[in-house]
Amino acid sequence: MSTPKRIAGCLSMLTVASAALAQAPQFGQPIAPADIAPWDISIGPDGVGLPPGRGTAIEGEAIYVAYCQACHGEKGIGPSNALAGALVGGIGTLAPDKIPVKTVGSFWPYATTLFDYIRRAMPFQESKSLTADELYAVSAYILHLNGIIGATDVLDAHSLPNVRMPNQDGFIPFPRNPK
Amino acid sequence: MIRKINRDPVEPAAGNGILSRRIFLEGTLAVGATGTGLSCASAEPLAVQPWMKTPGSGFVGYGQPSPFESKVVKAFLPSPATPGVGASRTPLHLLEGMITPSGLHFERSHSGIPDIDPDQHRLVIHGLVKRPLVFTVEALSRYPMQSRIAFIECGGNSQVLNAPQAQPLNATAIHGLVGCSEWTGVPVSTLLDEAGVEPAARWVIAEGADAAAMSRSIPIAKAMDDALVCFYQNGERVRPSNGYPVRLLLPGFEGNMNVKWLRRLKLTAGPAMSKDETSKYTILLKDEKAWQFVFPMEVKSFIARPSPGLALRGPGFYEISGLAWSGNGSIRQVEVSADGGQSWAPAALQGPILPKAPVRFRAAWQWNGGPAVLQSRATDDTGMVQPTRAQFAAERGLRGVYHYNAIASWRIDEMGEVNNVYA
Numbered sequence: 001m002s003t004p005k006r007i008a009g010c011l012s013m014l015t016v017a018s019a020a021l022a023q024a025p026q027f028g029q030p031i032a033p034a035d036i037a038p039w040d041i042s043i044g045p046d047g048v049g050l051p052p053g054r055g056t057a058i059e060g061e062a063i064y065v066a067y068c069q070a071c072h073g074e075k076g077i078g079p080s081n082a083l084a085g086a087l088v089g090g091i092g093t094l095a096p097d098k099i100p101v102k103t104v105g106s107f108w109p110y111a112t113t114l115f116d117y118i119r120r121a122m123p124f125q126e127s128k129s130l131t132a133d134e135l136y137a138v139s140a141y142i143l144h145l146n147g148i149i150g151a152t153d154v155l156d157a158h159s160l161p162n163v164r165m166p167n168q169d170g171f172i173p174f175p176r177n178p179k
Numbered sequence: 180m181i182r183k184i185n186r187d188p189v190e191p192a193a194g195n196g197i198l199s200r201r202i203f204l205e206g207t208l209a210v211g212a213t214g215t216g217l218s219c220a221s222a223e224p225l226a227v228q229p230w231m232k233t234p235g236s237g238f239v240g241y242g243q244p245s246p247f248e249s250k251v252v253k254a255f256l257p258s259p260a261t262p263g264v265g266a267s268r269t270p271l272h273l274l275e276g277m278i279t280p281s282g283l284h285f286e287r288s289h290s291g292i293p294d295i296d297p298d299q300h301r302l303v304i305h306g307l308v309k310r311p312l313v314f315t316v317e318a319l320s321r322y323p324m325q326s327r328i329a330f331i332e333c334g335g336n337s338q339v340l341n342a343p344q345a346q347p348l349n350a351t352a353i354h355g356l357v358g359c360s361e362w363t364g365v366p367v368s369t370l371l372d373e374a375g376v377e378p379a380a381r382w383v384i385a386e387g388a389d390a391a392a393m394s395r396s397i398p399i400a401k402a403m404d405d406a407l408v409c410f411y412q413n414g415e416r417v418r419p420s421n422g423y424p425v426r427l428l429l430p431g432f433e434g435n436m437n438v439k440w441l442r443r444l445k446l447t448a449g450p451a452m453s454k455d456e457t458s459k460y461t462i463l464l465k466d467e468k469a470w471q472f473v474f475p476m477e478v479k480s481f482i483a484r485p486s487p488g489l490a491l492r493g494p495g496f497y498e499i500s501g502l503a504w505s506g507n508g509s510i511r512q513v514e515v516s517a518d519g520g521q522s523w524a525p526a527a528l529q530g531p532i533l534p535k536a537p538v539r540f541r542a543a544w545q546w547n548g549g550p551a552v553l554q555s556r557a558t559d560d561t562g563m564v565q566p567t568r569a570q571f572a573a574e575r576g577l578r579g580v581y582h583y584n585a586i587a588s589w590r591i592d593e594m595g596e597v598n599n600v601y602a
Contacts, residue, residue: 027321028304028312028373036305036313041392042384042445045452071260083264094467100578102458107469110452117454120392121290124261127390171461171471178401178475178507 041128043116047161050115054156055137057144063134064141067123076103076145088145091166105146109171111163115139136160189543192524195517195551198543203527253283254351263291266333267420268355272486275500277529277537278328279358281413286420287333287356289455290391293440297424300388302370302408306446309375316424320410322365327407328536330504332357332476333434334460337583340568345601349487353587353599357504359537360421362428364409367402367444376403380446384453385427388442395436396450397429401474405430408441431506431535432474433582435460465576475506478565479584480513480540480557491595494548499526504537505559512558513540519552519588519602520567526555534560551591552602568601 043049064076071081076088090101100107104114119135121127130138140155149155149163192199244251251274255267269285279285286292297316305311333356339346340353371383376399383402387393397406407428409417417423422439429437435455450456450472462470480503485491503513509532514523526540540555557565566574571585588602 024369024373025322026373027318028310028314028370029318031303031305031311031313033305033311036303036311039303039443040305040445042386042394042447042451044447044449046449081260083258083261094463094469096466100463102463104458108458110457113452113454113457116394116451120394121390121454124290127290127392170467170469171457172468174462174470174473176475176477177472 041116041120043112043119045110045112045161047112047157050112050157050160051132052157053132053136054154055133055135055140056154057137057140057149057151059133060137060139060141060144063130063138067126067130068138071124076142087142091146094167094170103146104142105148105166107167107170109165109168110161111139111143111148111165112161114142115160191545193516193518194522195549196545196547197515197517197522197524198545200525200527200542202543203541251283253285254355261291263288266335266356268351269358270351271355271357271481271483271502272350272489274483275539277359277502277539278413279360281360281415281418281421284331284358284360284412284418284421285333285356287335287434288389288420288439289393290389292419293389294419295388295424295440300424300440300442302425302441302443304370304374304444304446306384306444307377307380307448308371308446309377310373312370312374314370316410319365319370319408319425322369324363324365324410325407326361326363326411327405327428327430328359328361328531328533329428329430330357330359330476330506330535330537331428331434331437332479332504332506334473334476334581336434337479337481337587338580340583340585340587340601341577341580343577345599347487348599350481350483354481356434357502357537359504360412361414362407362409363411363414364407364425364428367406367408367427368404370408371402371444371446374446376446379448382447382450384443384445384447384451385436385438385441386443386445387422387438388440393435393438393455394451394453395438395456396447396453396472397427397432397436398474399446401429401432402444431476433460433476433506436474460581462575462579462581464579470575470579473582476504476582477507477584478505478510478557478559478563479503480555480565481587482515482553482555482589485553485591485597486589487597487599490597491546491591493595494546497544497546499542499544499553499555501526501540501555502537503528503540503555503557504535505557505561505563506535507563508560509534509536510538510540510557511560511562513538514556514558515540515542515544516554516556517544517551520554520556520586523556546591546595548593550593552600553589553591554586554602556586 071084090106336356529539
């Protein structure tokens with residue numbers, strides 16, 4: 001083997017080696033957004049992610065009685081399971097020196113959170129089983145029990161993010177988070 | 180090497196019997212001369228026990244603690260209607276050192292512990308990224324890994340100390356929602372870099388594969404800093420109760436954000452405002468406002484021994500042993516008091532002292548048999564000092580539930596019984 005050929009061979013090996021070194025390991029598989037959709041259950045406070053569908057409190061009552069009442073109590077008051085918590089009431093109890101009763105009505109800042117949470121985590125024994133219409137309806141029922149919307153007000157992807165919650169302005173940033 | 184035994188009396192370092200920590204630093208104690216030893220009658224003659232006379236048992240595939248240690252278990256209240264909802268607590272008053280055995284690490288679950296087949300599990304990264312990606316567990320395990328020792332503390336730990344009257348509870352019931360493991364996994368930044376973060380992405384919504392699909396929003400800066408996707412806990416695969424097959428570790432941040440059974444990271448411009456970052460894990464202050472997105476678990480300590488249920492057996496020498504940690508950095512100092520905070524002396528800190536990891540502290544105490552109130556006060560390397568309960572309440576009131584980190588107090592009575600008190 002002549003010297004120039006040897007040098008060329010070494011150079012090409014060097015090129016291969018440095019290319020291999022420069023490449024970070026990449027083991028993620030590309031996936032199309034449509035294929036992620038069944039998992040993408042996040043709903044922002046702006047309503048992004050809300051599915052098509054609609055419901056009212058009147059329609060939601062039967063769903064609440066069937067799936068929610070056993071733990072959360074009749075009309076969202078007096079839950080039988082302490083971990084379930086009350087869903088209704090407590091407005092005014094955040095005032096200084098009062099014992100706070102933190103419910104959807106008195107404390108939750110966004111109505112979208114209610115829909116998001118019911119869809120991902122409820123009913124407890126069978127989460128992710130309600131249809132979009134059922135989710136809008138039962139959300140409407142809980143909001144109506146809190147006096148936030150009317151019995152026949154329609155909740156859908158447009159109206160839900162526009163529901164103004166009584167405690168929407170109740171939150172301030174923690175002053176000592178790391179920069 | 181000949182070890183020099185120090186026979187000098189151990190000097191008091193603070194009131195009501197707190198001794199100098201040089202006992203721990205020098206490893207010697209002048210017993211008798213200072214009266215620090217327990218006075219004992221002569222011992223019985225030694226017996227040769229049966230286990231020295233016949234061969235012991237054979238090997239087992241996965242070792243278990245001695246049957247004599249059957250009381251060292253997690254503490255939890257049964258919830259038959261909703262099993263696996265709520266929390267079980269690390270039995271802190273029965274453990275030593277800084278590492279929590281994996282099977283005794285506290286757990287907080289919102290819809291039970293899922294039984295996940297690792298071959299079917301996926302982690303997806305999407306949202307404001309150039310390349311949405313999905314990872315199998317096997318794929319994740321091929322990346323270069325990192326290990327770090329870190330505590331995880333539930334945001335609701337010690338919340339019972341907000342109550343107007345001190346409750347008759349022990350160290351485990353009060354402080355047991357904290358644990359520490361050596362966690363091993365892949366930096367989240369590695370995976371986000373591969374997906375290509377869009378400039379508009381400010382938050383990462385993390386979601387679990389449990390029935391509650393537990394979800395929290397994390398600032399992108401934390402995700403890119405020291406966040407890990409963990410497979411291993413104390414050298415073995417993460418336990419199901421702690422997130423098998425993969426969980427998120429956000430060192431120093433509120434436990435709830437360290438999402439278990441991690442299945443999804445969605446990059447967004449704003450936070451999701453999920454149930455657990457609005458209706459829970461926010462801190463209602465004295466006025467009607469609540470702090471939201473309270474990330475670091477601030478500097479804290481408690482005394483594990485003596486503590487309620489571990490009564491003192493007569494006057495004499497006792498080691499005070501406890502844990503201190505800070506989600507903002509390393510523990511610089513722990514002080515102890517036996518007179519309810521009137522006087523303090525520095526405790527010995529057991530190394531290694533690591534950022535966002537608990538430190539075991541030890542102090543020497545000569546109990547004179549009289550009433551005493553034991554306290555510990557930690558300082559971290561940012562200079563933050565654990566507040567008194569009064570200071571804590573003055574800043575935020577006692578309605579906040581979460582992130583309680585004030586100085587805790589054990590009262591010792593003349594019988595040696597130990598009780599939770601406010602002092």
